[in-house]
Amino acid sequence: MKLLLCTLFLLGSFSSLAEPMQPQAAIMAKKASQTLLTDIVNHGQGLVAVGKYGNILTSKDAINWQQAQVPVNVLLTSVFFIDDQLGWATGHDATILHTQDGGLTWQLQNYQPEVDKPLLDILFFDNKNGIAIGAYGLFYRTTDAGQTWQSEFQSTLLYDEDVEFLEELKQSDNDAYLNEIKAILPHLNQVTFYQGKLLMVGELGLIATSEDLGKTWQRLEEIYPGSFFDIKVLNNGQWLVAGLRGNVFFSEDEGVNWLAIDTQSQSTVNQILVTETGALLSANNGVYLHFENKEIVKKQHADGKALLSAVKHNKTIVFASEVGIQVQESK
Known part of the structure; x- marks a missing residue:
């Protein structure tokens, strides 16, 4: 987790x-x-x-x-x-x-x-x-199989007010600006590559997509204020996201609209495993969930x-x- x-x-x-x-x-x-x-x-x-x-x-x-x-x-x-x-x-x-x-x-x-x-x-x-992602927006990229890794600041994940704040800070106190960009972004928890598009989830309800291998990002509309820990595309094309307190949502239109799923559990979901007919979700407290046909079967x-x-x-x-x-x- x-x-x-x-x-x-x-x-x-x-x-x-x-x-x-x-x-x-x-x-x-x-x-x-x-x-x-x-x-x-x-x-x-x-x-x-x-x-x-x-x-x-x-x-x-x-x-x-x-x-x-x-x-x-x-x-x-x-x-x-x-x-x-x-x-x-x-x-x-x-x-x-x-x-x-x-x-x-x-x-x-x-x-x-x-x-x-x-x-x-x-x-x-x-x-x-x-690419490698992590806490407080940590983001590295390699183009040579990892012989070298370059750090990147993903400014397109910022809210508009944060962009304005950072610009003002950069003009007034560059040292403070450099410190602020180390912590202003949310934790980036998991990233998936699907048909040329990146899907990424993280802290504070972050769901974002990228069509240029992570150079720029588009935040999707917030559907839950807590952390998401995984996102996957299922074999039927549905998107599935999961995270804190058993919160799981699926979308049939590539993230435009989401439906919440009753997981019968408040255990945090840590990972989604895509299966032939749906998904298996690994969670805290020994809980694992089978997702199929828009329904959840809870097991312990x-x-x-x-x-x-x-x-x-x-x-x-x-x-x-x-x-x-x-x-x-x-x-």
Whole structure:
């Protein structure tokens, strides 16, 4: 859950171990798979999950997990693969990691503890061009597969009154202006790429779209004042957004009009997994929601722990959770 990710700054170290797995390495990997994991993805080589202490875990069967070689011990928040081999992960201290071997080993591309802000999501459009987003409008772009990352201030996300305020401040006190732009934008929580358009959600009800790969943005009309943590386009073309206190909305006209969904829950929704017939929503308190035909079916994981992300693997749903990997039979 992004709310949790923004508050867990003081985390200890954790060993990174290489293959082949020795008994002690297997024990450590098992322990890592039972601690906070924030994101999980499925790609050609198998499953990759990231989380606390810089842990990155890989698995081919969702049962046996290996701990990847990672050069940092910060809380990692998101992982993305463009193909079977090339992937990136983000985390606190503006951390960006890169793998070229399907997640087995990782190299550091960006690390700025002086920024003191987490990156919360990362997305690549191809194997060269990508963006990373995070707290207080943190936004980085690369055009060379992450060899270099350039910070961008997304001024088109500002309200008109903020634009006027910043212009006046810049004229009167440039140092104050430079400090203000570091905090004036909302947290940017998640971004999706769909048919050439970017969809992004964040703090304070932010839903925004971009048709030029994030160089400029158009804010959609506010439908809820709280934070959204995910947005996805379903297979039937519906847009689905979800966030704080179980608030979920869908649109059948690309964000022009939205309808609220009764989730029968006030548990914050952390992630949306698109399925063949709808979506699966991972939420706090062990809640997960099946969305299909404009209706929600609520289910409850027995231990009541936060479910932060999910993927479908064979006939199971594999969750990244507050207490590590959780496996549930698919309906």
